[in-house]
Amino acid sequence: MGLINVLIADDQTLMREGLKTIIDLEDDMNVTGLAKNGKEVLDQIPCLLPHVILMDIQMPIMNGIECLKVVKRIYPHINVLMLTTFEDDDYIIESLVGGANGFLLKDLNYDQLIYSIRQSVDGQMLIPNSIAVKLAKQLSKYNELTEVDLQIEKLKKEGLHFSERERQIASLLAQGLTNKKIAEKLYITEGTVKNYISEIYSKIGIRDRMQASTYLRELGIND
Incomplete structure (x- = not known):
């Protein structure tokens, strides 16, 4: 694959712009769009054709999980990585069921972010160790x-x-x-x-x- 097109969805301006700045430093990546909620993501996809979407879970109007389900139904080839915090663990299984390609903790460093995007494009499921532990506990309950x-x-x-x-x-x-x-x-x-x-x-x-x-x-x- 040549240039990796990335769409960032987060209701916090600082998070959106910060991720964009980091990703745009890479020669093989390009942030094609920014969205504040799931509805804006769905509006932009037909024009931007992203390979990867970095999707915040908790957003107004349409949250990340609702948007994820629509994206995966209409555009199953798009990789969706959920941006999450430790407080979002209740949404882990729901995101996986919805078709998420992995999770990124919001406090991850530069190298982890870039590596994760590339791994996602290569078809890898991305689950940080801290989230894997919580997932195992939830699956045990189920x-x-x-x-x-x-x-x-x-x-x-x-x-x-x-x-x-x-x-x-x-x-x-x-x-x-x-x-x-x-x-x-x-x-x-x-x-x-x-x-x-x-x-x-x-x-x-x-x-x-x-x-x-x-x-x-x-x-x-x-x-």
Whole structure:
């Protein structure tokens, strides 16, 4: 590729102009446009035909994520790098789902900025280590939710319905915990645990604790 055309979108004038000054120092790069919001980005793309868009996440009128989704739907070949701060971590997964090609922290240095733009054009996904750590934590939370959803789905297939508390106790029962240990773990009384277990026995049609534990493990209710 010859000249890399870059469009910068940020509602802060200082950030826009600062990035432009740095990028324009490179012989193989050219800032073809500046935008204050997502709407201006969409208005400029047909004329400027950028290879890379540096997109701030939080902007007025149309934010970066909304704009990203439109850009990727109409111009999937354009690389979009999201400009972010540590406070924007709630938007990381939403940006990835929207098709972002990577993230740039707003406090990155000159060399990192230029390197990142070139890597993006070469097809590399750019995720700084600090963002990768946050992403891993968020994915872990999603994975936990997925495990619960799978358990509920298995119960439905068996014609069973457990309340959230019943599911928690069934899981601990399947792991072999005693009533006392279950009570301590969930901060409830042993009597309450016994009542819930009796209800669980009734629903699965098994009265033997060992058999019930085995059956619940087979359903995957022990994670």
